[in-house]
Structures are given as C-alpha cells and as structure tokens.
Amino acid sequence: MLTALDKKLLEEIADLHGEPPGAFNIRKDGKGIERRSLEGIEITPKKDQPGIDVVVNEGKEGTIHIPVILTETELSDLVYNHIDIGPGADITLVAGCGIHNPGSGKAQHDGVHEIYVRKGARLIYTEKHFAEGESSGKKVLNPKTVLVIEEGGYAELELVQIRGVDQTTRVTEAEVQAGGRLVMYERLLTGGEQSANSDVVVNLMGEESTARIVSRSVAQGNSKQSFNPRLLAHGPGRGHVECDSIIMDQATVRSVPEIWAENAEAELVHEAAIGKIAGEQLIKLMALGLTEEEAEEAIISGFLK
Amino acid sequence: MLTALDKKLLEEIADLHGEPPGAFNIRKDGKGIERRSLEGIEITPKKDQPGIDVVVNEGKEGTIHIPVILTETELSDLVYNHIDIGPGADITLVAGCGIHNPGSGKAQHDGVHEIYVRKGARLIYTEKHFAEGESSGKKVLNPKTVLVIEEGGYAELELVQIRGVDQTTRVTEAEVQAGGRLVMYERLLTGGEQSANSDVVVNLMGEESTARIVSRSVAQGNSKQSFNPRLLAHGPGRGHVECDSIIMDQATVRSVPEIWAENAEAELVHEAAIGKIAGEQLIKLMALGLTEEEAEEAIISGFLK
Amino acid sequence: MLVLENIHLELETGEKKVPILNDVNLEFEAGKMYALTGPNGSGKSSVARVAMGIYRQTKGRVLFDGEEISELGISERARKGIGYGFQHPPRFKGMPVKDMLELAMKYSDNVNCQVLRDIGLCPDEYLERTLDNSLSGGEIKRIEIATLLAQNPRVRIFDEPEAGIDLWSFEQLINVIGSSHREDTTTVVISHQEKILNMVDEIILVEDGTVSMRGSREEIWPRIKESAECSCRYSCQLGGEIYADCPR
C-alpha cells in the first residue's frame, strides 16, 4: 500500500494523483509494489536481476508510468529496465525517481533504462528526479539511459532534476538510425554542496537522422555541474546541441561538448554559454514592479521551463 | 646567403620581399643564417639549446621577423624561442615556417615559442605555415605557443595554415591576467591525406580579462581535422570561442571545445558548427554569373579570410 | 505629474566618469502627450532612465505626484505608476510572451488587455512564443510595446517605439499609442518620426545632454529635420578603386 509520503513523492516526480492511468509499475525501496499490464503493453519483472521488461506491441498507443521511490535511509537500489516500443507504436512513458531520505545514511538509486524505439514508433519519455529529507542523509541518483531509435522512429526525452539531489551522474547514450529523430531536453538546478554530471553521447547513423539537444541549468550555492554532450555524425545526419547555464554564488560549471562529423553531408552545430543573469533582464522586470528577488526567480523559472 | 627558393618561401610565410625591415632572425635548415638586433630589440641565439631570445625593452615600438625555412629532406628541426615584450611596448612579430621538401624523406619543424606580453604591452603576432615539394616527402609542422599576457596587456594572434602541410599538431597555451585581452584567429585548410590537430587552452585569471578565439577551417579530400579549444575562467573573465568548419569530400572534422567557469561573474560562450557550403550561398553567387566552382572558391576564400 | 528638477547625470565607463545629462528640467502633465527628440546620443534615453530609476542622477530631484522619489528604486517607481518601454528590450530564454504580459499586469491597477492584437500580433500565435532569439527584432520590439500597454502605467515612456518596426505595424503603433492615452495618463515618446511628432502636445528637443528647446511641431521640426535624415547620404563618398571610373 502507498503511504501519504509515497503519494507525495509520486506526485512530484510523475504528476500522479492516486493510481496511474494506463499501464504502470511502482517500485518502492527496492521492490515492485504495484503493477498493471494492459493488452499490448506488458510489464513483467525481470527474473535474473532487479527491474522490469516493458514490451509494447506494434501500433499500440498508450501511457506507461514506471516511477521509483525511496523512503528509507542507507538504501542502495539498483534497477535494470528494458523497454521495447514496437513498430509504429505511440507511447508516453513517465519514469522518474523520488527519494525521501529520513536519516543520515545515504539513499541511492541507480537506474539503467534500455529503450528500443522500433521502426516508425514514437516515444515521449519523461524522467523527473526529486529528493528531500529533513536530515543530513545524502540523496544520490545515477540514471543511465541507453536508447536506440530505429528507422523513422521519434523519441523525445525530457530529463529534469530540480533541487534536492546531492549527487548525480546521468549518462544518456543514443543511436539514431536513418530517418530517426531524437529531441532531448535537460533541465538541472543544483545548489548547496550538490554536484551533477551529465554525459550524453548521440550517434547519428544514417540518412536524415537528426538530433536536437537542449540543456539548461542553473548552478547556485557551492554546487558543481559538468556537461559532456557528444554528437557524432557517421552519415549525413544533422544535429544541434545547445547548452545554457546560469551560474550564481560560488558555483562552478564546466561544459565539454563534442561534435564530430565523419560525412561531408553532415551538419552539426553546438552552442554553449555560461553566464550570470543579465542586468538588463533584471531591470526590465523590476520596471514592471517586481523586486530584484522576484525578477531573479521569474528569470530562472522561465529559463528552466 | 638566401637562394631564390629561400626568398620565395619567405615571401609566402612572412610577406617578405628582400631583407626584412626592423629586427629579424632568419633560420634555415636548423641554423640561424641572418640576424639583426636594433636598439631596444635584442635578438640573441640561445646558448644551451637551439633557438633565440628576443627581448623588447619597455615602451619600444617596432616590427620583428623571425621566419624559419626548411629546404632539405630528412631534416628534423627543433627550436625554442623565448620572446619578452617589455611593459608598454607595441610590437608586430611575424613568425612562420616555410618548408620546401625536395625529397621523399620527412621534413619536420617543431617550434616552441614562449611569449611574455608584459604590463600594458601590445603584440600583434602572425604565424603562417606553408609547405611545398614536388615529391612524396612528408612535411610536418608542430608549433607550440605559450603565451602570458600580463595586466592590461593585449595580444592578437593570427595563426594560418593553408594547404601543403601534411601533418600538424598545434598547441597554444595562454594565461591572461587582469585586464589583459587575447584575440586569436586560426585559419586552416587541409586536403588530400593531411591531418591537423589544434589544441588551445586559455586561462582567464583575473578581473576583466577577456579572450576571443575565432577558428575557421576547411577540410577537403580525405583530410582529418580535430580541434580542442579550452577556455577556463578562474575569475570574472569573459570569453568567446567560435569554431566554424566547412567539410567537403571524404574529410572528417572533430571539435571538442570546453568552457569552464569557476566564478559567477564569468561569462563564457562557445559556438561551433560543422557543415557543408549552403546551397543558397552557391545559388546566390551563381545568380551573379559565377560558375559553381567559382562560387565555391569565393565562399571558401571569404570564409578563410 | 512627473517632474525632473535640475538633473545632472554622470556615468562610469571603464575608469572615468562621462557627463551625460546637464541640468535637465522637465515637467510632464497628466493627460498630455510629449515627444522627446534630438540627435542620437544626445541623452534622450538617459532622461527616461533617470525617471524610471535605472540611472541615478548625480544631482537633482525626481518628483511624482508632488512627492520626491529620487531615492526610490526601479520596482517602487514602477508600482507607483511609472512605466518604461525599452529601446532595446532584452530577450529571455524560455519565457513565454504570456508570462511577460502577466508579470506586467501583476502590480498594475488598470491593466489593459488585447495588447498583442492592438499592436498587430496574433495572440494565438504569440502568447506561447518564447522571448528568445526565435523572435525577430521587430517582434521583440512590438511585444515590448505590448508589455507597456498591458502594464498601462500612469506615466508611459516609449523609447523609440518605431525602431525595427515595419511599415504595416507603424500605422498600428501610432494608432495604439494615441488611442490608449487617457485623461490621467502622461505619454512620453522618444522618437525621430515625423508622424509621432505630429500627434503629441509638446515636443522637447534634447541636445548635448540638456533640453535645448520645447515647443510645438511647427517650431521644432525645421530644427531637427536635417539631423533626422541619414547624414550619410550627404557626406559619404564611395571608397575602393573599383568604382573609380564609374559613370555617375
């Protein structure tokens, strides 16, 4: 059964109020506690290791929720999920992890998602991370997403981590085949002594494969962020990487992108900027009556939207 | 004495017709062959290793040429130059290396330039690389430039290599102190089986230190290019890196920039693009009567200007 | 309503102080429309920025409704009813136009609506657009004007609203500034445009950081007509040898 705390965490990471619509699997403190398959969307626990297999049949449409919550301290949860979106299917998948660490021990969730978007399929994938806890216990989240987009497939990834997570290393690997399209939005806000690393590698394999990566982050306090987005065109693909960071206080931000074209028809663009909030932006909003703090807040929340 | 061939090489790399104006040092096939110091600009051969010391006195203005030419095959030349531009001096320094490799052996020049731009000094530094040779002998050039710009100093580097050099690894390291400004232009064209690597690291140390790096390259044939410009702000500095590559034929281009801000007042921007010549550009120039080849040539030569 | 009294302004650029305004005295009354005109760099925008509190005058006083507001910050002046439409509005990554309009109405008593439509932008198309580089300079500028219209402050200062605005929109701009002006509103437009100078009650000529003339269109226009045109047309010669034996 879900406690009130569980429900709050689920609301934060998956916008869930009560039981999810469609197929779902809820994992709590290292164990699957609730699950529902539907016709054409089968969710089964893995036999040999922790995690689930999600298999979506050809042409199927629907929504799948597979949230993970941690409510104990000194818990290290590791999970392997295998997700297969059949040809021509159209799926919205909401993953994400919420941690409430009540103690002073470390609570850690490492998740590996292996996702296949088959020919002509379409996937909207959302992964939100959230952590809280009254005491000093560390909240650690290390998600790894391995994605294959087959011919003509489309995947849109929204990866969000706003506050709370003390340490994260997020790895995203994608292979985009001919005619496939990948869109990835990353949003990160860190503060205090937090640290966040994001390593992304996208391989554009064939004709007309495209990728667009938009990463926005705000680093506050003493936090440290590091980004390493890599975009490789092995064929005539097109890609655009855009990394924007607002740096505040004593934070540090490092961005090491890579674009590598191995084909003369490839078009790769990278843009990165690290800087503070522009003075004119603050003045503009203050001239509408906002205080400096309200203006800063409005700018940051827009930036991370 | 300079032969006709020597003079041709000097013209290519240093735009020299006859004896250089101002101070100069000409190095040919591993030996200094002509040299002139002036009052306040002293050029002396190093005692312990190959190369020269160039010392410019405080407030001195002038032009210095220190070209290197190689006309033998199977020659590997290594040189260490130490250049000290005194406080408030205003100097134009033309370096560069020309190789005419007549044989089938390798001709290689590795040059290390250590340059100090003292307080308030101003340096315009040009380094052109050029190589030719009727036969199969490899032409290799590995320049390394280590630059320190002291408070309020200004250095403008123009590093050009257009065709002819088979293999190059160019390393540029710069430290920019408070109020110092660095501008660096890099122009590269490779073709055939050539390869070029460029590693740049700029450390912005203090208040109001700025750097602007503009790198433009064209990769033709089977050539390979790789860029690794790094821009680190340790204080409230501002920097902008812009890398643009036109890729053609079977060439490959890799760009791995880095921006790293360790200060919330720092502003760092990076932009990189790899792509072919845009169709609309070709059409525009063809609509002026140019053939497709003429249009391509005009676009590339503008791009590398 | 708004009074600038004996305003002097110096700004720091690098290490030295540059004098910008020198003894500017202006009174803006309710219900009236004013144009601030004069050559580029004469100090027109600085006058507006001192009124808004963005620049703090080196000497002099700013009064609003008879009360001195010299020490008030930008936000406080905005909440009292002074509004300023930027000449070069900043862009905001990720912020939709809708949010900007909502912020503009947040601290305002008499908010206006339909402002996008008034300025010739289709709300269905623009409300969700973000204020970043995906919008052209002209669009950003029109949205800036719409923002000031939405805020609808008692003192409205438009800083070169026509800049970057195309022909179609310019007519709408003139109409909307005129039709949104009310009895209790002071409208100040910084402009070189003859059509704007034609619609105001009083023209203020700013030259070299001070007010050199106030008056009607008939008095002022002859004095500024020349500087309002592109001086280049008269002073420049073609450079470059390739043109040397051209027929003209």
Add this chain to the structure above:
Amino acid sequence: MLVLENIHLELETGEKKVPILNDVNLEFEAGKMYALTGPNGSGKSSVARVAMGIYRQTKGRVLFDGEEISELGISERARKGIGYGFQHPPRFKGMPVKDMLELAMKYSDNVNCQVLRDIGLCPDEYLERTLDNSLSGGEIKRIEIATLLAQNPRVRIFDEPEAGIDLWSFEQLINVIGSSHREDTTTVVISHQEKILNMVDEIILVEDGTVSMRGSREEIWPRIKESAECSCRYSCQLGGEIYADCPR
C-alpha cells in the same frame, strides 16, 4: 524580352511531389515595370526562381530575347542578363560587402556604382563589413538590393524588396528602383506594397500557382487589398484565462 510559356512546376518535399505552379504564361517587355503580387504561398517567388533557373519547370519553356533558355543553368542565365534579388538572402561568413559587389559586377556589362549610397547605406561604413550575423536582417536585405543594382542586369527581379526594410529606407528603395530602371531594362518587383504597385506599368496577380489577373492598379488593388492586410486582426481572439474579464 523574357517569356514564360505554359510553365508547370512541381517540387519534391520529403517523398512526395507538390504542385507549385500551374500553367503560368507571362511576357515581360523591355522598358516596362511589373509587379507580381498575390497571397503568401501563391507562387510568386517560384515564378522568379523558374525564370532564374533556380527551379527547373516540370513543363513549359522559358525564352529570353526570343531564344529558348529552358536548358541553361543559373550562371548562364545570369551572364545573359537575368538577375534576381533574393527574398531571404543567405549570409556569408568572412565575405565583405565589397567582395560581394565586385562579384556582382564581374560578369555584367553595364555595372552600376554608388549602389550602397543609393540604398541609404554609407559605403565607408559598409564596404568592409562582412555579410554574416553582425548585420541585421534589414541591412542584409538592403545589401542584397544593392548587389542587384550593382549587377544591373537587363531583367531585374526584386523579390519582396521591402521585407525587413524600415521606414526611412523604404522611400529610398522606391526611388532607387524607379530611377535605375531604363529603356532596355525589364523590372519585376514581387510585392504587396501599395506604393510599389503604384509605380509599375502592369500588375500581375498570382493566386494558387497561376496568373489569375493582369491589369492596372485600379483594377487589381481592390482585389488584393484585403489579403495584403494582416488577416490576424480580424480572425484571432485573445487566448488565456487571465484576459477573461478584461473590459474590452
């Protein structure tokens, strides 16, 4: 001078062919000025691009001085005397304006000069500027027009020359197009602007990929006036709940 005969055009977008032009028949005479007008997407630019050889018609013939040029490439048509000013001119990194003007004059017999000045740009300021993002859309557009003026071909096609051009420059644009037109020149302007429609000898209305009407300003203007205005003003409603109880 220039004849488009029974022109059909299909373009490939993705995997399917889209019909763009359908049986377009046009004759442009020397010494005359024409306006091509009509709704966005009706095919006006495509007509120009077929004339220039940028698009190759699926059916039909293009003739120039009585000679069929259907099989000629862009460069060859340009050298014969057809010129086209792009609606959205591409930018060129590193290429100065001066070089572009020189290229424009390279294969042209009767080059024009002072073209920057004619279009209101100061040559001293602009000749060395590079055609990259450091120039605004309006500047790029004016330089594109200057390039066509420099090339000075016998058939001059201006594709929406007014787009992105500010108020000051628009007057100059009208003047320079008119004053540079000659006895042996055909001038074609793709435009929605009333002032441009007023200056030409004949207006050609393009609708749905074909010529629906040819005639004088008096005949055509009433038919296009409505589509030339912003349709948004009439059809759009404000969205978003925050406006729900707004007074208007």
